[in-house]
Amino acid sequence: MRIIGIDPGTGILGFGVVDVVRGKAKMVTAGVITTPAHTPIDVRLEDIYDGLTEIIAETKPEIMSIEKLFFGQNVTTAMSVAQARGVAMLAGRKGALPIAEYTPMQIKQTLTGYGKADKKQVQEMVRIHLGLTETPKPDDCADALAAAITHSMMTRGH
Numbered sequence: 001m002r003i004i005g006i007d008p009g010t011g012i013l014g015f016g017v018v019d020v021v022r023g024k025a026k027m028v029t030a031g032v033i034t035t036p037a038h039t040p041i042d043v044r045l046e047d048i049y050d051g052l053t054e055i056i057a058e059t060k061p062e063i064m065s066i067e068k069l070f071f072g073q074n075v076t077t078a079m080s081v082a083q084a085r086g087v088a089m090l091a092g093r094k095g096a097l098p099i100a101e102y103t104p105m106q107i108k109q110t111l112t113g114y115g116k117a118d119k120k121q122v123q124e125m126v127r128i129h130l131g132l133t134e135t136p137k138p139d140d141c142a143d144a145l146a147a148a149i150t151h152s153m154m155t156r157g158h
Contacts, residue, residue: 005148014140
């Protein structure tokens with residue numbers, strides 16, 4: 001099974017594609033789509049959509065696993081992340097992908113066994129699960145891979 005994981009964001013959207021064979025996840029590719037800070041939001045969202053559409057066409061995943069929003073203190077940030085998330089989900093639907101959603105706590109719990117694990121712990125587990133020598137950078141990329149790995153672990157045997 002090939003899974004694309006998404007860590008939504010307007011300035012930086014992380015993506016990670018993994019192949020899961022016999023329960024083992026292997027990284028295919030990972031990276032980020034960045035949009036310039038002072039660009040109008042509609043242009044940024046179009047860039048995200050176009051970038052993801054291209055990645056989906058190139059990598060041909062079978063499912064998208066995306067992080068659900070966790071509303072922190074900053075409502076403005078949450079709004080733009082929600083918009084980026086919607087555009088990412090649309091790109092997935094247009095690519096005929098089923099979409100699985102996981103909360104940050106579900107991802108942390110699945111990867112580390114602890115729902116309140118910190119970023120470093122999650123990133124280290126991403127590195128271990130994928131058999132990498134180094135943690136994928138930037139963080140958004142590692143978080144996207146974490147979403148993909150979570151889906152593979154949540155659907156084992158299904």
